[in-house]
Amino acid sequence: MLTVERQEIIIQLVQQNEVVKIQDLIEATRASESTIRRDLTELEQGKKLKRIHGGATLLQTMREEPTMAQKSSKNSHEKKKIAQRAAELVQEGDCIFLDAGSTTFEMISHLKGKNIEVVTNGVMNIQALVEADIDTHSLGGHVKKGTYAFVGRGAIESIARFRFDKAFLGANGITVKDGCTTPDPEEAYIKTKAIQYAQQAIVLADHTKFEDVTFSPFASIEDVHILTSSYVKEEKEQLYQELVKSTAIEVVKL
Known part of the structure; x- marks a missing residue:
């Protein structure tokens, strides 16, 4: 799987679930943990998502506030x-x-x-x-x-x-x-x-x-x-x- 395809899957899963664990991303993409961590770092740098402990979550807007x-x-x-x-x-x-x-x-x-x-x-x-x-x-x-x-x-x-x-x-x-x-x-x-x-x-x-x-x-x-x-x-x-x-x-x- 190409990097761009794998990262698109990651973005879709985060958008669908709001919070996604690394293990779920590994299973969805069949990539190694090190590859997924590298993808998450790149996607965070590109402001596509936010890394959290053990996974990733959606970025929030400046005015957005959780209940x-x-x-x-x-x-x-x-x-x-x-x-x-x-x-x-x-x-x-x-x-x-x-x-x-x-x-x-x-x-x-x-x-x-x-x-x-x-x-x-x-x-x-x-x-x-x-x-x-x-x-x-x-x-x-x-x-x-x-x-x-x-x-x-x-x-x-x-x-x-x-x-x-x-x-x-x-x-x-x-x-x-x-x-x-x-x-x-x-x-x-x-x-x-x-x-x-x-x-x-x-x-x-x-x-x-x-x-x-x-x-x-x-x-x-x-x-x-x-x-x-x-x-x-x-x-x-x-x-x-x-x-x-x-x-x-x-x-x-x-």
Whole structure:
């Protein structure tokens, strides 16, 4: 099979399934693993797809944003490990901001029993926080469809009334040049304010968020501590080395 034919099959499978594993591509093309990995690298460089640990996925547009349900179903093991480590950074007596996102949501079960106060703009976080017997404050405001995040004037006015020891935030894209980005300017503004009002800002990001850029920047990488997984070192080693030079980055071993 010619390279162009094999790569066309790979693109079609990614478009049909959104996420495809390397083993599936090997079976579909009858090519070796090394050949498929080389194809994926070439296709990613040509902006035809995005490589992830063990496979490939569709590229997203600058404004495209997965729903909470879609986010929660992807890389769940990786997100749970990152969230567990993030919760370990929360100390007794802390006042923290907890962003609306699938990885920050996973922190809540690990915060149970801690004497802390949490401010959140995540609608889905509220019930879980209350059930964990954690003192909880909600920003309020307009509820955004898909991500169930409070945004808008009400949220902006609310967050100005708080100050945080730590702010835990999600991101849709992270690069050295563009920093941390998210598709929605309104959510980006809330994240920016949370960073402004916090002594320390911690961005939780699985390995698929790196080397992506979305519509609205909310922080340069120098302004945040990035918490991710060992998949970043395995899949994006060059970027990882660049990040180490520019910011504090911590890797959770999987």
